[in-house]
Amino acid sequence: MRKELEKVYDPKQVEDRTYQFWLDGGYFHAEVNHDKKPFTIVMPPPNITGQLHMGHALDNTLQDILIRWKRMQGFEALWVPGTDHASIATEAKIVEAMRKEGLSKDDLGRDKFLERAWEWKNTYGGRIVDQLKKLGSSCDWERERFTMDEGCSKAVKEVFLKLYDKGLIYRGERIINWCPHCLTSISEAEVEYEEKAGSFWHIRYPIAHGDGYLEVATTRPETMLGDTALAVHPDDERYKDLVGKTVILPLVNKEIPIVADNYVEMDFGTGVVKITPAHDPNDFEVGIRHNLPVVNILTPDAHIEEGWGKYSGMNRAAARKAIVADLEAGGYLVRTEDYTHNVGTCYRCATVVEPRVSKQWFVKMEPLAKPACKAVRDGETKFIPERFDKIYFHWMENIKDWCISRQLWWGHRIPAYYCDDCGELVVAGEAPDTCPKCGSHKLTQDPDTLDTWFSSALWPFSTLGWPDKTPELDYFYPTNVLVTGYDIIFFWVARMMFSGVEQMNEVPFDTVFIHGIVRDAQGRKMSKSLGNGIDPLIIIDEYGADALRFMLATGNSPGNDMRFSEEKVKASRNFANKLWNATRFILMNLSDEITKPELPQELNIEDKWVLSKFNTLAKDVTENLDKYELGIAVQKLYDFIWDIMCDWYIELTKSRIQEGGETAKDAQKVLVTIMTGTLKLLHPFMPFITEEIWQALPNDCESIMVANWPEYKEELNFEAEEQDFERIMAVIKAIRIRRAEMNVPPSKKATVYIETDFGEIFEQCKLFIERLASASHVNIANKQNIEGAVQVITDSARVFIPMDELIDKEKELARLEKEKKICEKDMAMFEGKLQNPGFLAKAPANVVEAEKAKLDKLKERHAKIEESIRAMV
Template sequence: MEKTYNPEQIEAKYRSLWEDKNLFSSDANSTSESAYSIMLPPPNVTGSLHMGHAFQHTIMDVLTRYHRGKGEQTLWQPGTDHAGIATQMVVERQLAAQDITRHDVGREKFVEKIWDWKEQSGGTITSQMRRLGSSVDWEKERFTMDEGLSDAVNKVFVQLHQEGLIYRGKRLVNWDPVLHTAVSDLEVISVEEQGSLWHMRYPITNSDEVMVVATTRPETMLGDSAVAVHPDDERYKHLIGQTIDLPLTDRKISIIADDYVDMAFGTGCVKITPAHDFNDYEMGQRHDLEVINILTDDAKINDVVNSPYIGMDRFDARKQIIKDLDEQGLLEKIDPHKLMVPRGDRTNAVIEPYMTDQWFVKIAPLAQPAIDAVKNGDIRFIPENWNKTYFNWMDNIQDWCISRQIWWGHRIPAWYDDKGNIFVANTKEEAQAQAGEGVKLEQDNDVLDTWFSSALWPFSTLGWPEKTPDLARFYPTDVLVTGFDIIFFWVARMIMFGLKFTGEVPFKDIYITGLIRDGQGQKMSKSKGNVLDPIDLIDGISLEDLLAKRTQGMMQPKMAKKIKKQTQQEFADGIPAFGTDALRFTFAALASFGRDIKFDLKRVEGYRNFCNKLWNASRFVLMKLEGETIDTTASLSTADKWILSRLQVTKKNVEKHLKDYRLDLMSQELYEFVWHDYCDWYLELSKPLLQDDATKAGTQATLIKVLNEIVSLLHPIIPFITEEIFEQCNAITGDDEISLMTQAYPEIDQSLSSKDSEAEIKWLQTFILGIRKIRGEMNIPPSKPLPCFVQNFKQTDELYLQNNANILNALAKMESIDKLATNEEAPESATALVGEMKILIPLAGLIDKEQEVLRLNKEIEKLEKQKMQFESKLNNEKFVSGAPEAIVNVERERLGATLGAISDLNEQLNKISNL
């Protein structure tokens, strides 16, 4: 083996080997009786791998590699989503750079250009997945606009329409006035902004009275249909049923009563604009109010309402309306007001509730079976608490707007004749047959919401509606790994459509992961400048490049300056190259059931150190075994039996944690076993055992056996380094397996469990650690041989002393070990306990008492000064209340560590002073 672990070289080597040998193929072990399948949540074709992707892909890959190793026929189905709006915007920007619009080139040519872009630039995220080691079946890669998937989309649409579950109607939707399309709630980002609350005076018809209503969108008053009050509000009971002269218009609107109104909020009067507010729309339906749309597609005032504001942008109209109300004495007051403003995630434009003709899915009939599937246990959420979120959404479900006014996507399979009749069919030929020969048809211009096609993902990718072998073999899938933010938008819809069109649930388990946040617990976002790129963590990045990346395209100089400062403080030397395995181990170790997961770069550094430790341990073993013949039948020492027994415990716990989706506990279990049991203890124990002819052969066989199983156990988490070590081990053992991918995952062997050996080695460890503690406390060099006495020992202690004399001499550097009777007076000694047996190390001649007291006092004095600094900071109310909580907690931790160190040193000082 190379002396130094070099992840870059290893990763490049095995990425090629795995794919060249087709080791990710779900057909490779097709003779297996059991199957296991996972669907990759299809990332947007426009996207690149972010931390959330890398986190979830690591989890899916661990599960996939594990089940593949268990001999199951395993499919991890890859693919990408066509991402309608996002992809169209990318290509439109390219055209805009040439001063061309999509309308200039026409729909057909524009769609061709998108396909060209997809062919040339749409594979970024799949190439990055390869960097991460994702063992998806690339031969089965799918795209939501593939021909087969598109056919499935049409079939579903047509069937739902035939059953009356898809309809076209005029409803209120989220409208992006820049994109000129309806958008889903997931594409609307609510941002807290400073605005105003305008209080307007609405005159009562034929009266001197006025009603004061408050609004954050005064321009919508042009579309008011009523003013509502609570039926029990004594202030306004006498006005219910009367009318208001709506200012700036020639209309009169009614005063109505509705329980929805909160009497305690504001004036208790609410203006009702059914065409421009979702809650108002519901109230309008209850009271049969007129629905008046005052806006055009690009959010200008339309000509439906006769007003002087026609053609004005909504916000320009707002200013003019406020001015006009003020001039007429109808503006009561203006209060500053913070509010949540809905903005489009692509355009940043303020989203309008807007009344348009759209296609909808009547969702309630589909929802109940999906609710029942979770209630009866056919599907389980992990963690289980996400059931509540799911049920809350499903119990309050609204019809789903599935049409989008863009050109990229699955065009709605509906055609119109010149009389407006609609013909829904899989093809134009079928629609023509419905309409009759000679009837001129035009296809609907809208495309389907991207979420519609992705709702079919678990079965459309497997060939549905055809009864393919893959569909029979891999559906239902075993687990869906996804985030909580799309439980409703994607997860619930997959369940509904899966049950509707296949009669089975699409997956048995839904593992909801937490959200990866930065080290301070903040959500990662470009605007905050705290985004980490997984590829940068793998390859490393200089500070200069990181600064450029984080401030690219940032328009506000102050914000860019702030981000640069934060980045320089956090990454003064840039980000070093950690390699893929270290990053993957970090993600696995963070995969708890928490909702928010703090990502600390020090964790990645720690797991890079683990990879180094594993590399060096493997190199030690292979060097010791080079040129040797491994005798697997040789008798085993107690240490050999102990490590094999500990290995069985580890395997048992790993299996349990994987079954429970606790990859964090699985990672911790393997880390502890490899770092502490194998490297820190067994490798050290093996050194004297390899020098003894009686134990050499057994130790050699155990070293390589355990190392082989270690890399197999770790392979799902850190596949690259384990492959390299496995190949090197094969050179020693003569095995001809081409890859760990084809190696069976280690099985638990209960015959190797040994409570006796575990008890004896536990005794030995306690003895050695006791000696090391005495050396540390008394500042005795590790290489100095120590005389030792033992007292109050039992027969078991005597046996263990006899069995492990050579090991104690080698690892604890014992000069001698003598026994003292229980009542025999011991020399002046430092002591430690092994069970009830006392270890005594005579200190005469080992330490200079006066020098040691002086040294300890100096250390204590130094720590006392540090303690005062920490206490001063934490006693400063300005610091505690003003600094970020994470920074304050760091100072508290430092104070606690310092107090602990002072306590330990004082204890040592007391021991030495009493000698």
């Protein structure tokens, strides 16, 4: 028995039920199948602390569109889902929960803390997965992975050991980003830059053993305690004679050298910079080049170290205040300027990040970056849009060694062990029993864990079973497309690239599809501080997942940001309702004899027109998806469904359906064929409503998810008939427009005389013109000349409509004259305003422009009224 559709589409009654139907059917699952080509996407793993936001919604909608499309095309389509353990974020959540209980990490100890962490993960870690399901994500949940599951952990340890054995991982003292609150090193990706108001303090450094001083400007006067040099540019004539001499470090009263280095910008400030190797990454590099001492003045929690007199124990802010006061008192402070600059903060706690020299584990990047760059240059991996490869190259070609150690307990622990007796370092997959150097049995594992990005860099192959040689790895790797935002090209895309090339000798994906970010309606980035974030789950609850997905796809252009608009979501919901109502019309008029989509033996011209249009649509949408032009594809679908199928073809079939018999059945068959075909094309974008409608219509498979993707068919190319029928449509549209301009109601019918060289086609379609152009009768001839008639001209015909049959000429002229006078009065008012010097002098520019725009519209309306009067006289 055929399923009936409710009068109104209610996503709440459909979406959860439909998603469970897909899960029960196993439609998301992919297996190694050598009879099919594989198509693989790995999901950028969201943090287990995460909650679905608009960025997730966009990223996963785009992935789902691609995977559903490829599945319907007959590929063995695998979308691997998973989550990231998110070291800092997760540990911060657990520490905060413990703080409320009056507990600290040290109170519990490492083992007990990790027990809590796993409990937290098991309780909350799946939240975002459930939210992704609400969005309609058709991931293979049977293959869901976690960056700290047994398989991924095995892969992490394997890569660490291999890179260490090759000399590409080392331990050493270098400058890193340090969070004084989280008490760990953090990656550049975990630093968020905020524009903050600050100051430039200009300080005198007296020249030792001579007269005068050098003036230095700094935004961080407190770090001067750790200055070990001043630097000038080698070509700066002002300071050439001073290079090699020394200055007195104010307040500390010790001599430090003046060095020449190309790092200094001669045109910035005074052309002299203070060098503090322990607290600035650029200064650190200068220090290495000039063999300068590294003086660390800050404790891990950003207080001044012991040994600095009255400043010892002060936090950064207090020390700055005290040092500036002392500089002023000592006559060293020249002046203070207001200065706005970007300040790095920890993404998790918003604490200002401290550059800090620290002994950490690093990966040598240059040997890994070069082959990864070559792979992109050789076309093994391409960026969509292509311009983003420049960002990739810039970062990879200027790459610094990667700090991979974190002072955290939650994460992959570094597989390194230290002998308690002789200090020997042993890197091993399993804890060694004895020290290879002294034979001691006392070995302690390195307390640090690895940067979260270390494990996610292996994601495309670790999720498929590597380092084991699994059938899935052999079949599904390399993956096909990575869908991600431009903001993590450096931090994740690049790391996956060099990891894939190094470990697998193959790139991890052949395409990187870059999308922009979702901004608010004003074009601002969504953020907690602005309070302008939009919860996708609230939008889904109100409008349905399909409406949100359709809005995110509409207007989407690779690499470009988009604006969220609730009005656009409403428009997408209205589109879904239009599709629903069109289907209900088909079902209400459908013969029980029609059990599957099939075309009648005889096709009318309007049938050939719509089939030809659909045939072109199938080709165009496929080509757009091939080029990742998802926004263009969805716009073409919208235009076809709304304009061609609903507003035209369904209207064209109504008279045939009313007629009954074989004529009605033929129209019904075409309607079902077009609707089911269109649903297939729309399914990747709006999966829920298309599945619900599919189950109600005569169809040819159990789920639209596994239906065959429509392909262009030459036998459905009715180019000549399509052109002919559009001549008819052009005449109907032109008559409608003219009647609307003359305010003629649809109920007022009139004779239509058509002069055309395409008489046969127009005769064939007279009934359409009568019904859709409100014609009482249609007269067609090669030559027509009707006195006192309104004329409408198209490319294929000249149309005459007797004026008297349309309107009462005298009444209409009187109405137009009255409207013209009102328009002229309003024009005079605006012209007077815009010629008033007082108004022009006082009014803001945008107000003046708005008044000019109103006047222009009135002039345009006046011209149209006069044109209408001339046409009637």
